[in-house]
Amino acid sequence: xxxxSSQKKFWxxxxxxxxxxxxxxxxxxxxxKHGASMTEEQRQxxxxxxxxxxxxxKQYELQLKEFCKRFEPPMPKxxxxxxxxxxxxxxxxxxxxxxxxxxxxxxCVYLACKVEEFNVSIAQFVANIKGDRVKAMDxxxxxxxxxxxxxxxxxxxxxxMRPIEGFLIDIKTRCNMSNPDRLRPGIEDFIDKxxxxxxxxxxAPSQIALAAVLHAASKEQENLDSYVTESLFGSAKxxxxxxxxxxxxxxxxxxxxxxxxxxxxxFLEKKLEKCRNQxxxxxxxxxxxxxxxMYEDEDDLDVMGSSYHMNVSDASLDVSxxxxxxxxxxxxx
Numbered sequence: 001x002x003x004x005s006s007q008k009k010f011w012x013x014x015x016x017x018x019x020x021x022x023x024x025x026x027x028x029x030x031x032x033k034h035g036a037s038m039t040e041e042q043r044q045x046x047x048x049x050x051x052x053x054x055x056x057x058k059q060y061e062l063q064l065k066e067f068c069k070r071f072e073p074p075m076p077k078x079x080x081x082x083x084x085x086x087x088x089x090x091x092x093x094x095x096x097x098x099x100x101x102x103x104x105x106x107x108c109v110y111l112a113c114k115v116e117e118f119n120v121s122i123a124q125f126v127a128n129i130k131g132d133r134v135k136a137m138d139x140x141x142x143x144x145x146x147x148x149x150x151x152x153x154x155x156x157x158x159x160x161m162r163p164i165e166g167f168l169i170d171i172k173t174r175c176n177m178s179n180p181d182r183l184r185p186g187i188e189d190f191i192d193k194x195x196x197x198x199x200x201x202x203x204a205p206s207q208i209a210l211a212a213v214l215h216a217a218s219k220e221q222e223n224l225d226s227y228v229t230e231s232l233f234g235s236a237k238x239x240x241x242x243x244x245x246x247x248x249x250x251x252x253x254x255x256x257x258x259x260x261x262x263x264x265x266x267f268l269e270k271k272l273e274k275c276r277n278q279x280x281x282x283x284x285x286x287x288x289x290x291x292x293x294m295y296e297d298e299d300d301l302d303v304m305g306s307s308y309h310m311n312v313s314d315a316s317l318d319v320s321x322x323x324x325x326x327x328x329x330x331x332x333x
Contacts, residue, residue, distance in 0.1 A: 002204055006154035011089055013201055022092045024050040030095040034277065047275045048268065053096050056268045059260045060101035061087065061196050068109060071128050076118060077191070081159035083112035084195040090150050092201075098277045099143075106136065107143040115155045139282055160191060163209035171213075174231045177222055186216030190254060197253040203246050210243070211250040 002008055013019055027050040035043045048056065064087060068080040086108040090099075110125055112118075122141065126133040148155065164187055171180045190212040194200060199208055210228070217224045233240045278284040 002158040002206070005156065005158055007085075007156070007158050008204070010152065010154060011085075011201065012204075016198055016202070019092065019198055019201060020050075023054060026091070026093065026095045027053055027097075030097050030277075034097075034275075048097055048271060052268050052271070053091075055260050056265065056272065057091055057096060057101060058196070059265045060105055062259070063102075064105050064109065065192065065195060067105070067128070071109075073120070075113075076116070077188070078159045078161050079109075079112050079116045079118045081161065081191075081195065081200070082116055082157040083109040085157045085159075085200055086112060086147065086151060088198070088201055090147060093150050097272065097275050099146075099280055100272070100276055103139050103143060103282075104147065107140050107147050110140050111144060111147055111155070112157075115157075135282065158205045160194075160205040160209035160212065163206040164191075164212060167209060167213045170231070171224070171227065175224070175227050177217075177224075183213060183216040183220060183222075186219045187212045190215045193254045193257060194250065196257055197250075199250045199253050203250055207243065207246040208250055211247040211254075214247060215251055215254075 027048070031043055031047045035047060038046065061084070064083060065080070068075050068083065087101075087105060090104055090108065091101075106129065110122070113120055113125065122137055126136045126140070129136045168180050168183070171177055191208070194208055194212070214224055214228070228243075229237075229240065233243070278286045279290060281287050
């Protein structure tokens with residue numbers, strides 16, 4: 001239930017200003033860490049500003065949408081919604097200069113497939129990616145734990161698809177509209193556009209769903225005002241103003257979507273390649289050396305573990321007498 005969920009408690013925000021402040025905070029923190037020896041003019045020329053990061057992330061949201069649209073086998077809409085939630089959440093806590101969006105994007109979609117039980121193997125998944133698929137597989141798997149950590153392991157997402165079905169069934173039952181299913185194309189188009197806004201981070205799934213239904217109805221020259229005021233909120237009219245304002249704001253956000261200018265995006269892509277954290281760039285020598293050291297450290301731990309196992313065996317320890325618990329037994333909300 002959304003009202004009791006981690007999504008509402010930890011990942012739903014009151015205003016767009018609150019979201020903007022979180023994004024600026026990550027931008028300032030990255031620049032302060034990696035540009036400490038630069039003058040202010042050098043910083044401005046070298047790093048992305050918070051506004052530039054936001055513009056670039058909008059472009060990658062478009063790419064995420066297209067990737068899911070072309071995915072084989074066809075991807076359910078709720079998996080797409082979950083992937084968008086993960087992507088948006090990740091960049092509230094991180095800068096795109098620290099973790100490149102093209103790498104986090106694929107990881108968000110892969111994790112969404114697993115969480116929503118859309119069963120595709122990693123081999124099937126990377127078959128949808130152009131270029132070096134072995135490298136893509138390594139990047140996705142190495143970023144998966146990072147992504148879950150940055151989401152604080154709150155992985156359950158409440159999307160508007162279920163409330164939409166509820167509204168359509170209710171309209172068929174309590175409205176005299178002919179063939180409510182003809183609203184579906186308009187609803188789906190509206191929901192696709194909400195993924196490109198901050199609406200999923202600000203409004204309940206039921207509010208977004210109702211905004212989509214009302215939008216589609218208006219496109220079909222249908223008026224559902226009496227359905228909302230009488231059927232839905234006839235006995236709770238005090239809640240109606242809040243709902244009306246939420247629906248109005250969601251529709252306004254969709255209506256005012258601006259696509260990033262292509263020439264501007266190309267410029268920012270080049271700038272990002274120069275200012276990104278090379279420790280997290282799989283093509284950099286720093287990254288390769290760090291991964292090599294990590295694997296060497298793991299090998300050392302394996303050797304130590306084998307030695308410890310031999311010592312325990314020599315001591316004839318009866319493990320059946322131990323009362324053990326599984327620290328990895330974790331409930332994910």
